[in-house]
Amino acid sequence: MDGKKVLIAEEDRDFAAAMERAFGKRGCTVDKVYDGVQALNAFGETEYDLFVCDGRLSRFSGENAIAEYAARYDSPVIYLPESGFVGVGAFADNFGFAAILFRPFTESDLIRAAEKCFSAREREDVAYGNVVLSFKTGKIFSEIGEERITLTEAELFEKTVAGEKTDEKGYGFTTIYSAALALDRKLEKIGSDLHVKNGIGQRS
The missing domain is CATH 3.40.50.2300 (Response regulator)
Incomplete structure (x- = not known):
């Protein structure tokens, strides 16, 4: 720092x-x-x-x-x-x-x-299907468009791609649930077939 x-x-x-x-x-x-x-x-x-x-x-x-x-x-x-x-x-x-x-x-x-x-910001991009998460720019993007995401949404995307559940500890249920809803909406807007459910990073 x-x-x-x-x-x-x-x-x-x-x-x-x-x-x-x-x-x-x-x-x-x-x-x-x-x-x-x-x-x-x-x-x-x-x-x-x-x-x-x-x-x-x-x-x-x-x-x-x-x-x-x-x-x-x-x-x-x-x-x-x-x-x-x-x-x-x-x-x-x-x-x-x-x-x-x-x-x-x-x-x-x-x-x-x-x-x-x-x-x-120093982490590598994460890709799933037609969507890429860029940690450098804080965006998810596809050939259809791009969306800004928060740090929590980025972490949730990464865990969802890896098939891991997101531990509510350190976030709180409301924070993770809200992030999951927002991320799912943004993924849909850019044409991704990746969806999250239950606010814990599970693929639907």
């Missing part, structure tokens, strides 16, 4: 400072902003290796800021939604390769999510 450039967009200044310290201890260069307009200005001038974004940003919402970021860059995002926010699945369609952390979370949770984002 040493040398990575991280942008933190978080309204709670104390919380932003705590995240800055967590990344700084690991050799990252960190910029902090406190609302959505500041975030747009920051990544309009600089491409970051990671964007950590509060979903509750004022002036320009966190969800919209992430969508703008994902439209410009392929680098990963850590999204911090409101606790229990039910719209995460819908918004995540526009996030690109995102990890989602619900509050409260620990420093270890944050760093684990960041490391997962960075390491995933």
